Amino acid sequence: GQQLNQSPQSMFIQEGEDVSMNCTSSSIFNTWLWYKQDPGEGPVLLIALYKAGELTSNGRLTAQFGITRKDSFLNISASIPSDVGIYFCAGRYSGGGADGLTFGKGTHLIIQP
Amino acid sequence: DSGVTQTPKHLITATGQRVTLRCSPRSGDLSVYWYQQSLDQGLQFLIQYYNGEERAKGNILERFSAQQFPDLHSELNLSSLELGDSALYFCASSVASGTGGDEQYFGPGTRLTVT
Numbered sequence: 001g002q003q004l005n006q007s008p009q010s011m012f013i014q015e016g017e018d019v020s021m022n023c024t025s026s027s028i029f030n031t032w033l034w035y036k037q038d039p040g041e042g043p044v045l046l047i048a049l050y051k052a053g054e055l056t057s058n059g060r061l062t063a064q065f066g067i068t069r070k071d072s073f074l075n076i077s078a079s080i081p082s083d084v085g086i087y088f089c090a091g092r093y094s095g096g097g098a099d100g101l102t103f104g105k106g107t108h109l110i111i112q113p
Numbered sequence: 114d115s116g117v118t119q120t121p122k123h124l125i126t127a128t129g130q131r132v133t134l135r136c137s138p139r140s141g142d143l144s145v146y147w148y149q150q151s152l153d154q155g156l157q158f159l160i161q162y163y164n165g166e167e168r169a170k171g172n173i174l175e176r177f178s179a180q181q182f183p184d185l186h187s188e189l190n191l192s193s194l195e196l197g198d199s200a201l202y203f204c205a206s207s208v209a210s211g212t213g214g215d216e217q218y219f220g221p222g223t224r225l226t227v228t
Binding site for chain 1: 115117146148155156157158160161169171203205216217218219220221222
């Protein structure tokens with residue numbers, strides 16, 4: 001089946017630093033999504049990308065859909081304490097009306113004040 | 114708050130038992146998805162229903178089944194439970210199915226512990 005490789009697994013950074021994480025896939029997707037999960041909560045959608053090459057921002061977050069359709073990255077600028085959590089990439093290849101998501105293993109972001 | 118509700122929040126049961134998890138989608142959403150999250154496997158897609166009909170299957174075991182009712186709420190039934198079934202189970206919903214542009218919003222999850 002499809003697999004997503006997400007890196008890094010964890011990041012220890014100082015408040016105010018920029019963060020970058022990425023996902024690569026063994027096969028193409030036609031949608032890339034980035035979610036954030038806090039402890040004890042469900043994943044929350046941050047950014048959705050629909051076209052190869054697309055660059056989309058949501059506040060301090062910026063994500064891009066790779067031109068090969070097999071990768072995506074997420075950048076967070078000027079990190080703040082509430083950015084702490086686990087970030088997941090997810091891909092979808094919709095076919096025949098079926099669109100379950102394939103998730104990466106997550107990047108655990110830890111911010112030191 | 115995503116608007117997706119799940120009950121119960123926690124469930125503790127013994128091996129060999131059967132449990133039912135319940136999900137109510139966001140108002141207006143026709144698709145419901147079930148996911149399992151475990152430490153070793155991560156988030157795995159189990160099954161999708163659209164307007165009462167099964168639409169797609171992922172890594173769902175034969176011991177597991179789901180259904181979506183006319184009021185669009187969904188139930189995930191897990192039977193002959195094993196220790197390895199201990200996990201977080203999430204429900205997500207979206208407006209439509211396979212059309213793109215309508216994304217999945219996740220509920221708070223049900224934590225299942227099998228002892």
